[in-house]
Amino acid sequence: MKASVIGASGYGGIELIRLLSNHPDFELQAIYSSSKENVPVTEDYPHLAEICPLPLTKIDPVAIKETSDVVFLAVPSGIATELAPQLAGGHAKVVDLSGDLRLKETDDYKKWYKKEPADRAFIADAVYGLTEWNRENVKTAKVLSNPGCFPTAALLGLAPVVKNNLIDMKNIVIDAKSGVSGAGRGLSPLVHFAEMNDNFRIYKVNEHQHIPEIEQQLAWWNKDTAPITFSTHLLPVSRGIMATMYAPLTSAMTTEEVYALYVETYKNDPFVRVRPSKQFPGIKEVAGSNFCDISVDVDTRTNRLVIVSVIDNLVKGAAGQAIQNANLMFNFDEASGLKGFPMYP
Ligand SMILES: NC(=O)C1=CN([C@@H]2O[C@H](COP(=O)(O)OP(=O)(O)OC[C@H]3O[C@@H](n4cnc5c(N)ncnc54)[C@H](OP(=O)(O)O)[C@@H]3O)[C@@H](O)[C@H]2O)C=CC1
Numbered sequence: 001m002k003a004s005v006i007g008a009s010g011y012g013g014i015e016l017i018r019l020l021s022n023h024p025d026f027e028l029q030a031i032y033s034s035s036k037e038n039v040p041v042t043e044d045y046p047h048l049a050e051i052c053p054l055p056l057t058k059i060d061p062v063a064i065k066e067t068s069d070v071v072f073l074a075v076p077s078g079i080a081t082e083l084a085p086q087l088a089g090g091h092a093k094v095v096d097l098s099g100d101l102r103l104k105e106t107d108d109y110k111k112w113y114k115k116e117p118a119d120r121a122f123i124a125d126a127v128y129g130l131t132e133w134n135r136e137n138v139k140t141a142k143v144l145s146n147p148g149c150f151p152t153a154a155l156l157g158l159a160p161v162v163k164n165n166l167i168d169m170k171n172i173v174i175d176a177k178s179g180v181s182g183a184g185r186g187l188s189p190l191v192h193f194a195e196m197n198d199n200f201r202i203y204k205v206n207e208h209q210h211i212p213e214i215e216q217q218l219a220w221w222n223k224d225t226a227p228i229t230f231s232t233h234l235l236p237v238s239r240g241i242m243a244t245m246y247a248p249l250t251s252a253m254t255t256e257e258v259y260a261l262y263v264e265t266y267k268n269d270p271f272v273r274v275r276p277s278k279q280f281p282g283i284k285e286v287a288g289s290n291f292c293d294i295s296v297d298v299d300t301r302t303n304r305l306v307i308v309s310v311i312d313n314l315v316k317g318a319a320g321q322a323i324q325n326a327n328l329m330f331n332f333d334e335a336s337g338l339k340g341f342p343m344y345p
């Protein structure tokens with residue numbers, strides 16, 4: 001199957017190139033950029049030498065749509081709003097990595113992204129691809145909206161207890177940290193070396209655009225849903241997200257009981273690894289891989305459950321999950337092209 005990547009000069013784009021170049025079922029046939037034409041991608045990214053010989057090409061949605069079986073969009077929010085509808089509706093399937101098609105309430109998109117939303121009906125038809133929890137819909141999707149990096153880590157961690165009504169939905173706190181590649185390749189004072197290195201900062205306090213995305217999925221799972229507290233911090237590392245979730249249990253449970261529930265829930269999911277008690281995951285343990293590692297612990301003094309979930313923001317949080325979804329959309333093995341192990345140390 002022929003795959004194309006738009007936004008191929010960004011961090012999400014080059015991660016798609018890395019993974020698709022080693023994929024047995026997709027052939028990466030073209031890569032697109034809005035700022036560069038006929039320039040080998042290796043000029044900016046020499047690590048792709050002899051891996052990806054393709055030049056960056058000007059974006060022509062009509063031609064891309066006709067020549068591709070699947071188009072991955074790794075462009076900033078606001079751009080997919082325009083491009084995705086132009087690419088959809090024909091032979092090609094579309095996988096969008098941005099936030100543009102995730103929020104079914106278009107007013108939420110306006111409020112949190114501060115941009116004009118895509119057409120409501122188009123968004124309604126886009127399938128939200130939190131793979132482990134929406135496989136059947138993903139399989140038939142023509143337009144796939146890939147989850148955000150923080151929502152992926154947080155929701156995979158929360159799902160078993162939220163779906164089984166085991167935590168107080170009115171008291172969920174999600175405390176998340178991300179490496180700087182989560183912000184893309186563009187520079188800003190927040191990710192400037194001198195300000196980020198040797199430092200640790202909270203950002204977008206109570207106004208992060210992933211808040212409505214997480215709340216939307218929690219509401220689909222549990223009718224008692226309520227606003228969450230969600231905070232994001234910048235770690236002075238390149239890759240990785242750790243989301244630590246805190247919530248009171250609705251009735252007393254032991255760590256062993258909660259652990260058993262998680263093991264049972266994720267026993268058939270190739271990319272979710274539930275850690276044994278007290279073996280809390282670090283971000284390095286999933287770096288470069290499509291794994292999400294989860295650990296749980298009950299604080300018996302407060303009856304509060306602590307859930308720790310880690311992913312690589314560029315893999316399970318972006319390009320890896322996008323390919324996992326595309327695999328299902330084309331009836332390939334879900335793990336095809338994604339079997340690379342984490343890099344450690
Ligand atoms: N980084 C991460 O960990 C994650 C990112 N995402 C999402 O994936 C998308 C890509 O992110 P990321 O790769 O990090 O960002 P980057 O800033 O690194 O890359 C953005 C890409 O979009 C292209 N682009 C910029 N403006 C336009 C335009 N007007 N038309 C078409 N293309 C344009 C840029 O290339 P050029 O200027 O050459 O066209 C570049 O290739 C974003 O929506 C992001 O929110 C989602 C999950 C995680």
Ligand SMILES: CC(=O)N[C@@H](CCC(=O)OP(=O)(O)O)C(=O)O
Binds near residue numbers: 210
């Ligand atoms: C470290 C960092 O800055 N991360 C970004 C993640 C952005 C992202 O992935 O945006 P969408 O999912 O909304 O497209 C942030 O917190 O905004």
